[in-house]
Amino acid sequence: MNPFETQTKPLEDYFMDWSKMYPKSYNKKTTSPFTKTRIILLNGTEFESNWFLHQFARNCNNQELRKEIAIVRNQEQQQQKRISCLKPLNENILEETIGYEQLAIELTAILAQNEVCPISKAALDFALLEDFDHLYRFANLLKKDFGIDAETMVGKFTEIMPGRPTINEHRHPMDNVRQFGDNTTADPYTKLVANIITAAEQQTMNFYMNMAQTYKNHLGRRLFAEIAMVEEEHVTQYESLKDPNCTWLEQWVMHEYTECYLYYSAMLDETDDYIRSIWQDHFEMEVAHLKRASMLLEKYENKNYSELIPEPEFPKLLKFGENKAYIRNVLKTVGLTSVEEEYVPAKELPKDARFFCHLKQTNRNAEEVASHQIIEEFIAEFGTDYRYEDKPHPIKALQNRESDNITAGTK
Numbered sequence: 246m247n248p249f250e251t252q253t254k255p256l257e258d259y260f261m262d263w264s265k266m267y268p269k270s271y272n273k274k275t276t277s278p279f280t281k282t283r284i285i286l287l288n289g290t291e292f293e294s295n296w297f298l299h300q301f302a303r304n305c306n307n308q309e310l311r312k313e314i315a316i317v318r319n320q321e322q323q324q325q326k327r328i329s330c331l332k333p334l335n336e337n338i339l340e341e342t343i344g345y346e347q348l349a350i351e352l353t354a355i356l357a358q359n360e361v362c363p364i365s366k367a368a369l370d371f372a373l374l375e376d377f378d379h380l381y382r383f384a385n386l387l388k389k390d391f392g393i394d395a396e397t398m399v400g401k402f403t404e405i406m407p408g409r410p411t412i413n414e415h416r417h418p419m420d421n422v423r424q425f426g427d428n429t430t431a432d433p434y435t436k437l438v439a440n441i442i443t444a445a446e447q448q449t450m451n452f453y454m455n456m457a458q459t460y461k462n463h464l465g466r467r468l469f470a471e472i473a474m475v476e477e478e479h480v481t482q483y484e485s486l487k488d489p490n491c492t493w494l495e496q497w498v499m500h501e502y503t504e505c506y507l508y509y510s511a512m513l514d515e516t517d518d519y520i521r522s523i524w525q526d527h528f529e530m531e532v533a534h535l536k537r538a539s540m541l542l543e544k545y546e547n548k549n550y551s552e553l554i555p556e557p558e559f560p561k562l563l564k565f566g567e568n569k570a571y572i573r574n575v576l577k578t579v580g581l582t583s584v585e586e587e588y589v590p591a592k593e594l595p596k597d598a599r600f601f602c603h604l605k606q607t608n609r610n611a612e613e614v615a616s617h618q619i620i621e622e623f624i625a626e627f628g629t630d631y632r633y634e635d636k637p638h639p640i641k642a643l644q645n646r647e648s649d650n651i652t653a654g655t656k
Contacts, residue, residue: 249535253529256320278402281347292444292451346376347403354568362438365426371482375479380395385619405632409580411475441563492546494541506559508524617651624648
């Protein structure tokens, strides 16, 4: 599929009325978990697009270009509102959170398995184990506070057990910044990956930032706040992989191309006919946006889109499915942390390393760290933690269900 060859209506014909912007919500009990993950992913993609275009406008001194930006941004906002309202009224904050974490795990695993850039793949694998642990912590809170088994919500496609303990994920900010790539030489898929994963993790970070204070008890509020800080680390990592030397207009074209890729992938992967029609509709809209951004790139910078996207045919499409074997293999790297741009075994670092100093400053009392406290309280109440495993955990130190191992990989 080459989106530049797809026929569209004039851009101004894509504005929606209120009835179109407010769709029928999905049924939380019968809808596929992968439909839910696609909704979260594309909601986050529209959020990223909207705020990118706001920042572009705030850094643009060309009034005519600012007006062009406003047109597309308004339509991106309408798309975001439409996608966001697919969420049903009866889905509580933690049920939605389970979808966010399943998306983070499965999306990261899919992208990592197809990534050809070793720097990008290492970053994906590294953060994967942290999102994997977040699902486990939130699933225990869901079971404790609502009596709901998260395994039914993830359709048993994703195992629920510890990853890199969240308590050990709080690194010094400088150690989350990676080396950026070169957009002129990077593989087309690698450029897509950086855009996709940055938007997805940013959506999760924003959701937790805004929802933490709305939870019904102190432990839940603290757990959201703690994991939101790790999502800040993930966004820092992923956005740093993107080439900052691209102009604003070049970035805009890549944003629109990424959206076209995601909507086309979702359209072919979707099992719900009603929601598939939305993805198809939005794909056509995004093609119109892509063509407009490309036209503006040529008008104002005298550059053809082919300089950015020499092979416009989409690479391998994004298709959700089970990734348990891959994730279990990546779990073997649970003991890694990052130092500057490198990933190293934490237990090999000196005791006065910046990693341990920052952990000590952040986690002054381990018993007061929410990600640890939720497991300890759950075990105290129910005897063992809540898990969904097809077989025992691949890391022996994390197989014990009667205590929370918070030193795994650091000693």
